[in-house]
Amino acid sequence: MTMHHLLGSFTSVVLLVAVPIAALGACGDEGGDPATDAASTTSTTTSTATATAEPGQSVDHELVRMITETAAGGATSALAVPLDDDAALQAFNQQFETDAIPTQVEAAVAATEVPDGMALYGAVVAVGCDAPTDVSVTQGESGLEVTAQKVPSPLPECFAPMTTVALLLAPGR
Numbered sequence: 001m002t003m004h005h006l007l008g009s010f011t012s013v014v015l016l017v018a019v020p021i022a023a024l025g026a027c028g029d030e031g032g033d034p035a036t037d038a039a040s041t042t043s044t045t046t047s048t049a050t051a052t053a054e055p056g057q058s059v060d061h062e063l064v065r066m067i068t069e070t071a072a073g074g075a076t077s078a079l080a081v082p083l084d085d086d087a088a089l090q091a092f093n094q095q096f097e098t099d100a101i102p103t104q105v106e107a108a109v110a111a112t113e114v115p116d117g118m119a120l121y122g123a124v125v126a127v128g129c130d131a132p133t134d135v136s137v138t139q140g141e142s143g144l145e146v147t148a149q150k151v152p153s154p155l156p157e158c159f160a161p162m163t164t165v166a167l168l169l170a171p172g173r
Helices: 002-025 088-092 100-111
Strands: 039-040 044-046 059-072 120-127 134-137 144-148 162-171
Touching: 039 088, 039 100, 059 134, 100 162, 120 144, 134 162, 144 162
Parallel strands: none
Antiparallel strands: 039 059, 044 059, 059 162, 120 162, 134 144
């Protein structure tokens, strides 16, 4: 009876310690948001540079949409991917572990009118506990670099990392 009581107490202590540690470890905190899925539509325009921006300079862009889903997978990358044809769209969407983000990305791409001289780009801007709502775009050595702006009130922990994708219009290649 005493052995059972000791094992029961030990198991309880292990669970009380392990579960919160595992929950905290689920956050990669590279960007992400609250513990609810949120797909936010944002449309902002930033005007500070031209299509011939030098590396490091800001690039004119219009944020078409920010898409955030919990436990969707994907990897952050500073480089934006041109989503100019079906093959590029499918290649971009392959990185996700669920259908939620690819479905939303495909719908947003289909609904977006791309003006002459512009191109539609996608980038995974955050995987973590917070969902950024805006991005900055600069010209990099290898293409457009998209960076999530800081979240004003970051969450200290989350149960599962969230993936945030930015879709934006910027001067074409």
